[in-house]
Every structure is written in C-alpha cells, then in structure tokens.
Amino acid sequence: MLKELFVKLGIFLILLIILDKGIGYFIEKIYFSQDHGYYYRTTYVFEKATPDIIILGASKASHHYVSKMITDSLKHSCFNAGEDGYFILYQEASLRCMLKRKYIPKLLLLDLNDDEFEKNTYKTEDRLSILFPYYQRHPEIRDIVELKSPFEKYKLMSTLYSFNTVLLPALSGSIDLNNRKESEKKYAGYVPLTEKWNGTIKTIESHGQLLDSVRIKAFEEIIKLTRENNINLVVIVSPAYKVYKGGYNPTTETLQRISEKNQIPFWNYINDTTYLNNRNYFKDVRHMNDDGAQIFTANVITRIKALKAFQYVASKPALQDIK
C-alpha cells in the first residue's frame, strides 16, 4: 500500500511542480508587464523610480502629498510612493530595493501613521504578502518577508503561491482600458480624494497600548540606511481628524525620541489646529481630501525650503538636468 501511495503521490507532486512553474511563469510575466495600477506602484518604486524627492508611506502618504506641487515649487522631480494599507515594513523594503539598485534620492519624506507602532492597529505579519512577488527577484528583502513565519521560505518555492490573489488585478494593471496610465502619470503617485467628512472628531485613548518592537526596529533601520547613504530624511506624521486623550500618543512620542537622538527632522501635524478646526479638509478620520492635501503640501514645501540640508541639495543640479 505504501509503495502505491508514494508512487502516485510522487507523480501528482511532479505534475504539480511542472504546472506551478509553467503557469507561474506566465503569471509572473503578466505581473511584471503592468504599467499602471495599485501593484504597479510597488514594482515602480522597487525597480524603476528615480525622482529627486520620494515620499514613502501608506495611504496617508498617497492622499496627502501633491507631488506635482512639490516638483513645481522645488524644481526637483518628486514621486509619491504611498501604498494604501501597507506600513513601515513595506517602506523599509522599498528603501532597501531602491538602494540595491543604486538609486539614492536627495530627499526622502517618510510619512508615518499616528498609530504606526501600536500593536492593535494591524497584525505585522499580515501586511507582508504584498512582497511575495518580489521575494525571488529581491534577495535584499527576504528577511522582511520571513518575519511572517518560519515556513514562508518553503511556501514561496511555489511560484503560484508567490502570485496568490494578484492575477486579476495584475491583468487589469497591464491592460489599460480607462486610460488610467495617463492620469496616474499626471499625478506622479498622488491619489486625490474628493468626498468631505461629516462625522465628529474622534477621541483616542492610547494609554496602555502595546507597541510593536519589530516595527520600531524597522524605523531605526530606515534611519540607519539613509544615514549610510547620505539621504536627507524627514519623518512626518500628517494630519488626522482625531485627538488623543490627554495629548498622549505613544507612537509620536517614540518617533520624537528616536528622531531627536539621530538628529532627524520630525514634523508632527497630529495636534495642528489648522487641520483639526477644518473638517472640510478631511475625507475620513484618517485621510484628508484634495483641499486638505493642497494646504498641507504647501506647508510641507515651505518647511522643506527652510531645511539647511535641503538648501545644500538644491544648490546641486537636479537629476534630470544631468541626464
């Protein structure tokens, strides 16, 4: 009985492996032939983008920084690489891939959430599957993916598993039906939101929240990498429509402490009444709409101009000028 079982299981497994690699090959092709859409942003940032100024972050980044405004007023190209729903480990991975291909931005704006480090916000391991398609191509991010579980290394030997879920979105990212490619190009990564929020302000109780040391370590790693490569880093917590009870927020306090220690500029907008008093600037509790984003970006630009480090950068020619 054992012999028959192993022979048949063996045949099944061999066929499965052949199909896995065969079908996987085509899906991989489709995935990396995308030229617009949600997943393309990741490929673009990991493998292609070379702007002078890059914005890394999650949805708050993608909806809050009007890249065109930054390019126009600072005379340096800018790309907004914010990816909805993906947090600091994703940004760490982005930075590693950028450095691996020798792309050194002149200025890196890292937008973090006001609850970035809180364990309750999301499960760290859960947000890593977006990196699966890049696991084989980018050895530099493998240890981040492996944080997910000790078995991930073996599971990712399957090409189909590496491209789990992404087939349909990848297809729509390679076939441009609604001319999305053009409009995405125009916005340089910025994703404007139009609705206006009509809810009340949210009061957050952050006392007793546990912080995730894995994510704090990722933040320190990002600082270390930018320092080693002479990248000017600014850490920003952009506005949100909420107030923290007693002004206590463990994430921003941690960011403040680590940034100060490393002499990194840290701009915290979380208690800024310019935004808190203007519900019209928001689309929901966490995100601003286009109106808010314009005001906010203008303010960020003014502050960038005032940065000593940036005045030095600005004196050098922009990347495109050299090309």
Added chain:
Amino acid sequence: MDRIEILKTLNTVFTDALDSDEDVILTEGTTAADVNGWDSLTHIQLVVAIEKKFKIRFTSKEIQTWKNVGELITSIEGKIK
C-alpha cells in the same frame, strides 16, 4: 390477521397518510429511507394512523426502535392477538 394481511393494510395506511405522488409498495424489509416522504415529521402521523386503524396503542419505546416494516408488523401482531 396474519403478517401478509397486516402488510396489506399497512400499505393502504401508508399511501393515505403519506399522501405521496407515487404509490407506496411495502415489504418486510422496507425502511424509512426507502419510502419517499417517510421522515421524522410524517412518522408520527403514520403511527397515529396505524394505531387508529388497528385500534392499538404503542409504547414510546416501540415507536423509536423499529428498524423496518417487518419489526413494525411484529409489534402490531403482538398487540392484536
């Protein structure tokens, strides 16, 4: 009344009580699974109809232990003698 007669009578009782589309044909080996419409809901009605027809009264234990029509007939046989 012998077993064959009981079976015949039962057949008419079943056809009336189950009110099913097809004719019911019972044998001693027939079980609930073989008869369309004989389920736990109709079982009780069947029992009541049989009790009326033969003017007998089953115990709860009897009702729950029949495995096929044959056993049911044995129960009836024991009561009408």
Added chain:
Amino acid sequence: MIFNSIAFIIFFVIVASLNYILPAALRWIWILAASIFFYMYVAPLYILVPIFIIAVTYFGGIQIEKAASASKRRIFYLTCIILNVGTLVFFKYTNFFTNMLVDFANYIRQNLLHVEASVHNIFLISIFAPLGISYITFQAIGYLIEIKRGNQLAEKNIGYFATYLLYFPKVIAGPVERAHHFLPQFTLQKKLDFAGVSAGLKQILWGLFKKLVIADRLSIYISTVFDNTAMHSGYTLALCAIFYVFQMYADFSGYTDMALGFSKLLGLDLMPNFNRPLAAKSVTEFWRKWHISLSTWFGDYFYNPIAIAKRDWGQWAVIYASFITFIVLGFWHGANWTFIVFGFLQGAILTIEFLTKKIRKNLRKKIPGAVNNTLGVIFTFCYFAFSLIFFRANSVTAALDIIKGICHFKGSLFIPEQYMVLYPLFGIGIMLFVEWMENRSHSAWGYFSHQNIIVRYSAYLAVSILILLLGVFDGGQFIYFQF
C-alpha cells in the same frame, strides 16, 4: 490548531505515520495521546472538563446498564444527564442567563419602581468555553440515552470511550458522532488500505478548496460590509446575505470534509455531515441534508420523543415538537437571542411547510416539475439566507437593522476591487457545478473519482492550482476601506 495551518500538518504527519507503523490493536492508545495533546495545545488546564465528562459518562453508562431496578436506573441516568447538561450550561450559558436576570431586575427598577437601574451582574464569569464542549457533551448525552433505551451496550474499555469523545479530527466542529458507529471501529480494526487513504486525501483537498477559495474569500468581503452595515446600500447587504449562505456552507462543509478526510487517513470513519443541502427543494428537506449529525441527534433525542408523547394532539404534536426542537437547536449554537430567533424561524417554516403539504402537492400537479423544483430550491435558499442574518448578527436589533437596510433599494453595490467578488463567485461556480454533477450521477466526488485517470488527475491538479492561486492563506487579504 486549525486544520489549514502548518502546525497542524506537521502534527498530523507525525500522528499518521506512527499510527500506520503501530499494530492495529495499539493504535487507539496513540490516537488518544494525540487527541489529548491536540486538546491541551492552547489551554492545557481545560482538559479537566472533558476528563470530568468522560469519567461521569463512562461510569454512568455502566451503572445504567447493570442497575437492578428501573428506579435505580432512572436515578443514574438523570444524574449523568444533569451533570453533562450542567457542564455545558455552566461554561456556555451562565453569562447569558445571569445577564437576563440582571436586565429584568433593572427593567423593573426603572419602569415599575422608578429608581435608578443600578443592579450589576456579579456572577459574570470571564472564562472561555472549553474546546468543543457542545460537541463533547452532546455525544455523551446521546450515548447515555441509547444505553437507557437499551440500544447500546455500555463501553467497558475506558480508553476506547475517552477516544470516542476526545478524537481530535472531530473535536472542533463535529460531526456529532454516534457511539454505535464509532466505537465498534476499534475492535473491528479495519486495515489501512490505499483506497481509504486516497479517498481521505481527496476529501481533504476538496475541503481545503471550499474553505480557502470560497469561505475565507467571502469572509473578507462579508465582514467588511456586516461590520459597518449602516454605511452600505440595500443591494450590498442583500448580496452579503446571499454570500453568507455560501460562506457558511463552504466553511462548515469544507472543514467537515477535512475532518472526515484526516480521519480516513487514520483508518477511522466519521459520519457524513452534509448531503448537498443547497439542492434541497424545501426547508424540511434542507435540514435533512445540513449538519446531518446534529439534526438527526435532535430528531432522535428531542423531536421524536416529544412528538410521540404528544401524538394524540394530531397536527399540533408536530408543530409543538418542531418549535421546541429548533429553538433548542438554535440556542445550542451560542448564548444569544439571535440564535433563538434563528431556531424559531426554522420551526416556523417547518410548521408552514407541514401544514401546506396538501396544497403544495396539488399545486405541483399544475406546474411543470422543473419549474417547481427550481422555485423550491430558490425559496429554500432565500429563507435560509434570511434566517442566517440573525445567525450572523451580534444582536437581534442589529439583524433587524440589516433587514431594514435590505428593504431599502437605493445606492450602489459596494465593490472595492472586482477580484474580491469575482474570485469567490468563480469558486462558488465550481462548487455548484461539481455538486450538480454529483447530484445528477448520484456519485460522490465528481471528477475526483472519474474512471479515466487523465480526467481524475487533471481534477486534482486543477483544484490544487486554484487553491495556491486564489486561496486565502492568512490575514494578509483585507479590504482597504475605512469610514
């Protein structure tokens, strides 16, 4: 440990390999050891609860069997039943009942005495219900009843008996196994053969497909909508109510398939729990095909005894027994009024179907069979979907809000990303097609048991590839959406 986790797979490979090597007579010891480990994996101390139930039921069963007088037998029997039911009620329903008393006291204070509603529940217990407690106690109770009725001999080997109640493939989500089906398998010592192992592997594969590709996919969409019902349109809520039937079925039957499959790999058969219920043409038929092990349990130990005792009431006996049975069956699912309403709705429709049997039969003669069958299947599906709204909601008020929302035909369908709806629809399509095929050919496992080896292997491979490509393997799939 859930079945679709790496930890379980490692555990199972070890258990199954050693089980295969061991002489058949010793296997139960190894399986019992594995079951105890499985039970203690998360919360070790909780093993004391099933140990208590096993001890009570094992010794109780023997005492009932050899009791000299009927009254003595009755005393042993009732004591054992009370201890079992008491354990279940204590762990699962204490908070529900004490909260009800407290709410009642506060209601009286406020509305009759006009004082502040200040009674607090000091009896709240903050413990989890032990793993599988509802299943374990129900199997124990069924065993005791059968011994009392004289249909079952009391098991003399406490090891066999403990394995019966603790057997790890069925401890989380059933089936509610019967002693007369399970226990003899230890003495029969069926040989583990290729056919059994191969059938087990096929069943696991199909179960994984239903669980990962359909149920877990749907759950992402459904929980996003149902966690924020106020923000969604009637169309979206209606779609979710329909989807929820598929989620529930794919999840539960998929998990059961895995349980039965793993069990086959150990050489033990568990009873089937589903028989293509979505093809049922009436709710009455549906309950004969859905969670069969539980509905037959309730049939044998609740419905039949009640209906038989009251049979002189005529039709009322059936109606009375249906309501009682299904309200208790609903409540068995959880300590919440929502489950009681769920059970009540089943009782109500069974009564209606029972009373309209003649009318429907006459109507059937007038319309073609195919139309009639289709209408029956659709009605059954919709009614079950409707009752599941209560099953899914956190409170009766929340369920009523969803129903109100559905009646409001306005707004648009919420589709964050097309694939989030298309993937599960694709999976549902495959599942329904396979079940339709099985229904037509009256054979289980559709293409998995096709005579042609190429068709068979293609089926295994296609399902495996779909699982890898479209399955949900972790919490990494989420709907990026916030209010």
